[in-house]
Amino acid sequence: MRTTTPHISATTPDEIRDAYRTVLGKFCTGVVAVTALDDTGNPVGLTVGSFSSVSLDPALVAFFVGQGSTTFPKVAAHGRFCANILSADQHDLGRAFARSGADKFRGIDWTPTHAGSPRLTGAHAWIDCDIDLVQPVGDHDLVVGRVVELGATDARDPLLFYTSAFHQLSPA
Numbered sequence: 001m002r003t004t005t006p007h008i009s010a011t012t013p014d015e016i017r018d019a020y021r022t023v024l025g026k027f028c029t030g031v032v033a034v035t036a037l038d039d040t041g042n043p044v045g046l047t048v049g050s051f052s053s054v055s056l057d058p059a060l061v062a063f064f065v066g067q068g069s070t071t072f073p074k075v076a077a078h079g080r081f082c083a084n085i086l087s088a089d090q091h092d093l094g095r096a097f098a099r100s101g102a103d104k105f106r107g108i109d110w111t112p113t114h115a116g117s118p119r120l121t122g123a124h125a126w127i128d129c130d131i132d133l134v135q136p137v138g139d140h141d142l143v144v145g146r147v148v149e150l151g152a153t154d155a156r157d158p159l160l161f162y163t164s165a166f167h168q169l170s171p172a
């Protein structure tokens with residue numbers, strides 16, 4: 001049997017804390033811009049890689065947001081969000097929406113979903129949700145959304161995030 005020697009192996013709490021980001025960075029994710037409107041009607045958003053499907057019946061999705069996020073309290077106050085699955089050519093947008101405090105929507109085209117949340121032009125797909133649950137888990141909040149509208153385009157490839165960098169698909 002062929003064995004491989006691990007480059008990283010952590011067992012103590014200190015080692016696990018040190019290795020956590022590097023090892024979890026081996027898990028490739030899509031990239032989602034969670035968008036909403038603030039209480040003055042301005043668009044707000046943040047980048048998440050922790051987006052996931054949860055349940056088909058009822059239709060639920062989820063993501064995890066750090067408790068230090070300055071944008072998520074505005075999303076929570078809005079009570080709904082649009083999960084925009086970014087296209088491969090939207091890496092600048094993915095980077096910009098991960099920058100705290102910036103005017104993230106400068107130069108960004110969007111149209112409102114039926115519920116009013118920003119649907120980003122050029123997104124690979126979008127899932128519009130009412131917030132069903134916000135539950136603290138460790139240093140993040142689990143956010144569960146009830147799907148009210150969704151759609152997709154097959155015209156573009158999705159944006160991927162792997163080992164701290166953006167990538168796009170190529171056939172295996």
Ligand SMILES: Cc1cc2nc3c(=O)[nH]c(=O)nc-3n(C[C@H](O)[C@H](O)[C@H](O)COP(=O)(O)O)c2cc1C
Nearest residue numbers: 046047048049050064065066069070071098100161
């Ligand atoms: C590819 C990528 C994935 C990210 N995934 C998450 C995530 O799942 N949850 C989270 O809280 N932050 C995530 N971040 C970091 C947030 O985007 C960033 O901390 C946040 O937007 C800060 O801005 P805010 O203070 O306006 O909320 C991610 C960043 C990038 C670049």
